Amino acid sequence: MKVLIVDDEAHVIRAVKLLVPWQELGITETYEALTPHDAIRIxxxxxPEILITDIVMQDLSGIDLMKYIASSLKHIKVIVISGYNNFDYVRSSLQHGGVDYLLKPLDQDQLIEAVKKAVDAWNQEHNLYHTAQIHKDQIDSMATLCRENLLSRLIHGDHPEQACRKLMELSPELSELTACGFTYCNLEPFISGEEASWNEPFHRYxxxxxxFLADSGAGFLLPADSRYEIAVFLTDYSPAFQEQLKNFLQSVRQSLPFPVCMGVAAGIFPGGIMETYQKARAAFGACNMASLSPVLCSLEPGFHRPFHGLTEKQKEVDDRMLLSALLTGNEQLIDDSISVWIRSRIPEDAPLLAIVLEAVQDENRLFASWAELFENRHKGFxxxxxxxxxxxxxxxDGSMRISFERFRRRMRADILFLYGELKSIHSPEADMIYQVAHYIELNYNQPFSQAACAQTFFVNQEYLCRKFKQTFHVTMITYLNDLRINQARQMLKDPMIKIRQIAHEVGFEDEKYFSRQFKKSTGMTPNDYRTRYQEQLGE
Known part of the structure; x- marks a missing residue:
């Protein structure tokens, strides 16, 4: 605590300094001034928390100092000392907040008691202010939390009309807002939960x-749905603010161990808030994993998912090709199939985050389904x-950009791991011939050559054909044709598919040969089979 002593007589100042045990009263610093102008400067x-001042001085009086304090430095407690026992002086000093009025010559006990009174008054007032400030901060914090939760309810469609009404009551300034923006990111894929060292940088970010948002007054963070998600509601989406946000992200990205990029979108408030939020999420998914730029990613008008044109049927073909390669154990075939699989799912010129995440999820689903398939098909697996x-x-890679080579190596290791598990079981079903049968089932609609099949599995053709017939009691060609005919029977149930198309899709290049094989297997032509089915359906 500090005290300032003001008097135009230096000996009075020295006397005051000697009479009071300042340290005992909690006062650590004392200042002195001979004129009111010096006092104001100090x-x-x-x-200082306490002012001890004479009331009659040249130029300005102690009352003038008290008036100045009342207008500019209200926290200072004032003790007046005077050689005049004047009622008007006493009244004026009390009216302007004086703690006590002491007459010269000063009595030590009275002076000490006055200083104690000033210290107590300042402490009491300070404590009341501090408590009031805590309450105000608590109220502001609760109001902020309520506002953020109401906005969160709006973007998730949780009773939006009720949430909007309460939001406007809580934050009337938002009622004048007609447009808003969102920025969004979810760093969960980049930050492993086991890496505790990454938690501190994330929270620092x-x-x-x-x-930054508080200083700019342009928005605030919303409650996160997941551990490493950041959603920002923007009340300002001007080009100037966007540039400020870009500069901020650029300034912090070098010091963080994860990518700093955010999806951004603008829309109508409050009616379009849900759509705007979802657009910002989609924009984050459009971040380029090859360059991790720009730091603010927005969607072009008319942009819609999916990010690539790969159909479910094309995905199925690639998956079957990959499984076929696994069954052979042929590493060259496995490498080629992996390259096709990754290339069809992730465009190398635009490996967008959402596409890469989907490919990773596809790989995990695929391997889980294969493990389940092998457990059901091969006893002991x-x-x-x-x-x-x-x-x-x-x-x-180390810069958090996608590495296609690492993806290929990992998929290769996973496939060979499953193949090793398949070959390690000790049961009749583990014989290579069952992998051949499975391979034929997966590729029934592709051109087939017994010689090529034997070469794929690194066995002698004659041995393969003999072993296959011993195991399944039919030749590989008959086994294949039965698969094709069974698939054709299912397709013939749809009257909209032409028979020529069915023949080609199940693997027959010649429609007439298909018809002969179909009649040989079922006793009727494909057309007769379709007619019979439609008649039975109508009964």
Whole structure:
């Protein structure tokens, strides 16, 4: 605590300084001034808590100092000392907030008691102010939390009309807002939960973003739906603010161990808030994983998912090709199939985040389904519990950009791991011939050559044909044709598919040969089979 002593007589100042045990009263610094003008300068610079002043001085009086304090430095407590026992002086000093009025010559006990009174008054007032400030901060914090929760309800469609009404009551300034924006990111794929060292940088980044928004007055963070999600509601979406936000993200990205890029979108408030939020999420999914730029990613007008034109049927073809390669154990075939699979799912010129995430999820679903298939098809097969599913970070390089080579290597290791498990079981079904049968089932609609099949599985053709017939009691060609005919029977149930198209889709290049094989297997032509089915359907 600090005290300023003001008197135009230096000996009075010395006497005051000697009479009071300042340290005992909690006062650590004392200042002195011979004129009111010096006193004002010291008060502005040092902000003392207590002023002890004479009332009659040249130029300005102690009352003038008290008036100045009342207008500019209200926290200062004032003790007046005077050689005049004048009622008007006493009344004026009390009217302007004086704690006590002491007459010269000063009595030590009275002076000490006055200083104690001033210290107590300042402490009491300070404590009341501090408590009031805490309450105000608590109320502001609760209001902020309510506002953020109401906005969160709006973007998730949770009783939006009720949430909007309460939001306008809580924050009337938002009732004048007609447009808004969102920025969004979810760093969950980049940050492994086991890496505790990454938690501190993430929270530091989030806090820095919150401070930037508070300073700019352009928006605020919303409650996160997941651990590493950041959603920002923007009340300002002007080009000038966007540039400020870009500069902020650029300034912090070098010090963080994860990518700093956010999806951004603008829309109508409050009616379009849900759509705007979803557009910002989609825009984050459009971040380019090859360059991690720009730091603010927005969607072009008319942009719609999916990000690529790969159909479910094309996906199925690629998956079957990959499984076929696994069954052969042929590493060259496996490598080629992996390259086709990755290339069809992730465009190398635009490996967008959402596409890469989907490919990782597809790989994990695919391998889980294959393990289940093998367990059902091959007695004794058990998928090892130590197998670790593919993580998004497994296919990123040290700069957090996608590495196609790492993706290929990981898929290759996973396929060979499953193949090794398949070959390690000890049962009749583990014989290579069952993998051949499975391979034919997967590729029934492709051109087939017994010689090529034997070469794929690295066995002698004659041995393969003999072994196959011994195991399944039919030749490979008959086995294949039965598969094709059974698939054709299912397709013939749809009257809109032409018979010529069915023949080609099940693997027959010649429609007449298809018809002969179909009649040989079912006793009727494809057309007769379709007619019979439609008649039975109508009964």
């Amino acid at each position: 008060m502005e610079a040092e902000q 989030r806090d820095a973003l919150a401070c 058990r998928h090892q519990t130590e197998y670790v599913v593919l993580n998004f970070r497994d296919i990123m």
